[in-house]
Amino acid sequence: MTTRTKPGNGANPKEPRPVAARIDELNDRVWNQMFDNFEAALSQARNILADAERIGYREGTAYAQLNIAWCHSYLGNNEEARIAFEKALELYRDLDDPVGRSKALNGLGVLSHNMSRYERALDYYTQSLDEARRHGFRGREASTLNNIGEVCADLGNYKEALDYFLKAYDIIPEEKNTEQKANILLNIGKSFTRLENYDLAEEFIRKALELAESESERVVVASAWDVLGRISRGLGNLTTAEERFRKAIALAEGTKSRREIIEALLDLGSLLIDRGSLGEAQEVLERAARTSEEIHAKALYYAAYERLAETHERKGDYKTALEYFRRFVRHEREIQNEDTTRKIKDVQIQYEVERTQREAEIYRLRNIELKEKTESLEQMNRQMLTISEIGQRITSSLDMETVVSTLYDSLRGLLVTDLFAIALYDQASKSLKYAAYIQDGRRIPRESVPLDPKRSFAAWCIRQDQPVFIRDLNAEYRNYLQGEPKFFLGKPGLSFIYLPLSIEKKVIGVMTVQSYNKESYTEQHLRFLVALAPFVAIAVENSLIHDRLEELNRELQREKEQLERATHQISYLANHDSLTGLPNRRLLFELLRKSFDLARRSGSKVGILYVDLDDFKPINDKFGHLTGDRVLVEISERLQSVLRASDTVSRVGGDEFVAVLNHVRGKADVESAARKVLAVCDAPFELMGESCRIGASLGISIFPDDGDSLEALLHCADSAMYTIKHSTKKGYAFYAK
Incomplete structure (x- = not known):
């Protein structure tokens, strides 16, 4: 849950007039009671704004605009929230109030984050963080670090998110209210839940719940019960999970915080699908989709569409399933395109940074083995350009075979590929299904392989969402495994790299390159493959979506043909004598x-x-x-x-x-x-x-x-x-x- 911090009064006059002091008092009251009833708080904040503008009290006007913006944000009125935050920011800039500027920038970051505009959110958060650090505002710094961690978590970088949350918790001033601490503890618990470390997750969530209940922070309480439900579901306690999700929904409805309501509805809908309660799951998920669309929460409504597609597919209603799946694919591709653009931009930025560094190195070593160094740096330059070229080629195809062959042909000219494989991860069965397994240049059919969490490098790679880098199998396998490594087919590699293929927060498979010899791969090879992996993940996901759409289309075509045959038969029987076949x-x-x-x-x-x-x-x-x-x-x-x-x-x-x-x-x-x-x-x-x-x-x-x-x-x-x-x-x- 996003952290907000009390706006305060900024650069108030040293001796505010009685009316101005009353406005400050009313602004504080709205802020403190906001979670009790957002709509009532919004109405009060508007009245305060009118009074502050009437007497020309700009500090009170800015404070009221912030309160209005936060009310609109929690109610899902994103455009109104944006306008109010920008007005507050403009006022604080005119007042030269760094605390106010930091708060308004942070609010705009939260709003962008809620609308899945991650780059814009990070830009606002970075500006807010700079203001806080420049002026030594530790509370503001903690709030912004927590919010940056939430963006990392939404993008699936849970370990990086944990680093931000822990840093935020460490620097919270002792005098800060418990709401901020509860928020950060809640986010730490969410991250451990995503990493499937349920013991630590429940410990932090319980602490957050205790703090939130002591201060009647009802939105935090609702979110905590939702996460406790996820923990119960992860541990297989479905009945307890359902009770907790329903409790979270009831609590969130009491606060009218629509984002918290949607997240709990999505979790309940997923659970009901697992339990086979498809009718109720459909109702719950349709409500989540409607509410998400109303507040323009793109990430939430495409999640609702995906689960609605699964619900209708299980019910045998393939036409409706296809419609929801198309909506999900449309929104997912928007996010994937944003992700692809971001990855390409990161590669280009990294390329420019390394190019600058290489140019400086070339200049410094001009007279020391100049030719050798220049050739090496040119090779690195070509490699960075190759990443972009390969990425664009494989993401332009929807056919898995084309993706595999293009990728393999590109890699074998750059590094050792005694064995090359791409496998898809089935979370339900905890197994890998190979989309490609190429050994010594030959395609080898592979059955699904169960993952042994203690003896499988692929299992470690998927669980940790991190690469496995082995230079010498016998010397290094204990860094990843608890037992002897298990190999299912063919000659094992002595050096290899495994890479997780991730889309947003979900690992969909692994890619590996292996060599029969030790020390075949370097750190440079690892960096190259890590940069390439997001493109491979997007290409694989696109092909899977395409295959699923094709199958749904075929199923609909079969249903259409059956219906046409039945219609023809009915028409024939209605117009012909059943005994002789003559017209009736x-x-x-x-x-x-x-x-x-x-x-x-x-x-x-x-x-x-x-x-x-x-x-x-x-x-x-x-x-x-x-x-x-x-x-x-x-x-x-x-x-x-x-x-x-x-x-x-x-x-x-x-x-x-x-x-x-x-x-x-x-x-x-x-x-x-x-x-x-x-x-x-x-x-x-x-x-x-x-x-x-x-x-x-x-x-x-x-x-x-x-x-x-x-x-x-x-x-x-x-x-x-x-x-x-x-x-x-x-x-x-x-x-x-």
């Missing part, structure tokens, strides 16, 4: 409309044959319905066989069929088709060894002669059919008006 009455009406429209345009006619089978019921009665169904199927096939491809046969009832004859010239064409239909219907059926006949009665109507609506024409054909049915049967009749 619904589809018949649609086809008739199209036939009538075509006939109108072409000037042709349409014949409609209403077919009713004769003597079909005795077949069912004698042989059963299954045999009757087979007869209906065969009748449908016979009807289709004697009609043209442009004609349509449909089944509209139990033993009733309708044939639609397109492009007919007159009755003669229809009559010819009717005789064919009668003939095939009258042909005998072989049923269980017996020859049986059924026959058919046909009624005929013609469009447009007998009408121009499909209902009327079907009625006409049906009426004509009944004329035959009730007289001779096994014949046909045209509709007669």
Whole structure:
């Protein structure tokens, strides 16, 4: 949690007027009671600002602006907070108040940090630190060191962060209030939690909690319970962890500090995912995402998107999972691009520093082995440029194979690569999955390898997030391992370097180069690979994200195809007779409309044959319905066989069929088709060894002669059919008006 320090009065008049003294008193009261209710404190600070401006009391105005800025910051109103901090800074500069300048700069740093603008935050913190040290303000120095440590922690540099926190704690003046000490102890505990040293983590968090509760610092108390929940989760005590996360949320809600609420919600959501409570996890994480977006906390809402993607993926909702994952990737790439830019800038700065140093060295040794030194320095210069070139080449590809081959081809020309490997770290199984394992120039398939924390160099590298540098295996392995080193495949290297591949706060894998000989690598090789490792991590992460997006897209495509097949099947079943496969009455009406429209345009006619089978019921009665169904199927096939491809046969009832004859010239064409239909219907059926006949009665109507609506024409054909049915049967009749 970010440390704030009491603004104070800066360069107040030696004998402030009574009204000014009252304003100072009210400003102090707002500051001390701010955590009880930020909204109420904001309202009071605005009133104080108005009074101070009314009487022209600039010291009180600056103090009120700082209080307003801090209230807005904790409420997540970032733009309003920025404006207030900048107004306070401008006033303190006009007043020539170094304490005030340091406080305002520190506030701007905190605001930038909360919005994940780390470079800007460090710039403000550096200016604040310079003011504090120049004027001997130990309390201000401690606050700023603590805040710089928080930036280091957010960037995953936990050991460096601990150094800043411990320095800050050592220089806190004895008279300082306990809030600052509690904040620093809390941050130390958070760092040990990240380093998985849970015993030390809980010890510092308990101390912070005790101090915060004694002074009713409720935001610190809420944050402490959240970290205690992380410790319980890390130790596998999930029930206790959930209780602590929920307690942290309740406490944070009481303070209305939205950043503390979001962090506790994210921790609870992750725990619920692990426990399989996906519905509740979704609700919790959606609330965290909404609140993060409202306060523009980029790092927090992209963390919420990542966990929401995992939740929906586990629920099988791949479309929503893909949408959240795309949001997460978009924001992560923004941060990665910032990280890449920062790394390139660091390399360029380092290059310029070393170039200047080398130029000075060349000048000093101009007459002492000048040629040898110049060649060496030129080689170092080429190496620094190579880092930038390789980094840009590998981060421009999303394909893992391309990344690996480009990296390997580049490295083997610069150092010994008897063995080169990149492995991805699976935190859940504590194992490595090799993306590439190249020994003696050959790619060798590797299975996942479990990590032995006592005997694995890779495990040490991942746990400590630090490189392993071995010049002589037998002489130096005890510096890293508690037992004999374990090698799973091939000839072991006698000298090697392992490097962690880290993105933000997360180690995603390791890279190693190894030699069969001792003393194959130097400090220069180590510096080169350490500078290159961030580029490799970004390239590997990009390829993993790309692969995951491809898999989600494939899954969505499969779901889409299945849905299309199901839709097609449903449409087919809705429009066709399930027994014969012929169009049903619904589809018949649609086809008739199209036939009538075509006939109108072409000037042709349409014949409609209403077919009713004769003597079909005795077949069912004698042989059963299954045999009757087979007869209906065969009748449908016979009807289709004697009609043209442009004609349509449909089944509209139990033993009733309708044939639609397109492009007919007159009755003669229809009559010819009717005789064919009668003939095939009258042909005998072989049923269980017996020859049986059924026959058919046909009624005929013609469009447009007998009408121009499909209902009327079907009625006409049906009426004509009944004329035959009730007289001779096994014949046909045209509709007669």
